[in-house]
Amino acid sequence: MVLVKMFVGEELSFLFVESPKFQRFVHALQATFKVSSQTTLTRDIEGLYAEEKMKLQHFLSTNCGRVCLTTDTWTSIQNFTYMRLITHFVNLDWKLHKKKTNFCQVTSHSREVIRATIESCLND
Known part of the structure; x- marks a missing residue:
């Protein structure tokens, strides 16, 4: 989820996750970490969006008129x-x-x- 939030927060291209330089960088930090594919990243971002949307709807309905x-x-x-x-x-x-x-x-x-x-x- 941290990777998903980074891509959203920094407005990075989803394709960036599959770049060899990014893959090498992540491997240098943690050799056993498997970086998500562009497709998986897209799916995870859509899930995060749906979750945040529900939170915002609930927050607005309970905290303001x-x-x-x-x-x-x-x-x-x-x-x-x-x-x-x-x-x-x-x-x-x-x-x-x-x-x-x-x-x-x-x-x-x-x-x-x-x-x-x-x-x-x-x-x-």
Whole structure:
């Protein structure tokens, strides 16, 4: 699970796990450790995502009544448009929280696309 969290946290390419240099590095640290394949890493990250999503849903439903949503959209150098949805709220102990709720590719920066994407994220 530490390897999975490292790949997510550092935003590493899943293919990196199979690179010979990474494999040699891990072997030098611990010769008996078997590094996961790209397929296994993908499956484990999807499992972690599902687990964290359930935790966030439970946390939001038990710790706050209202939220404020913000979005951030941008276009990559490959000309793909992305949107990040962030939820801000004050919990029952009056502590401010900020949670990244979603990150996805969108078709444009238009108001209609952003609205539909936010609605879809919240329904999910």
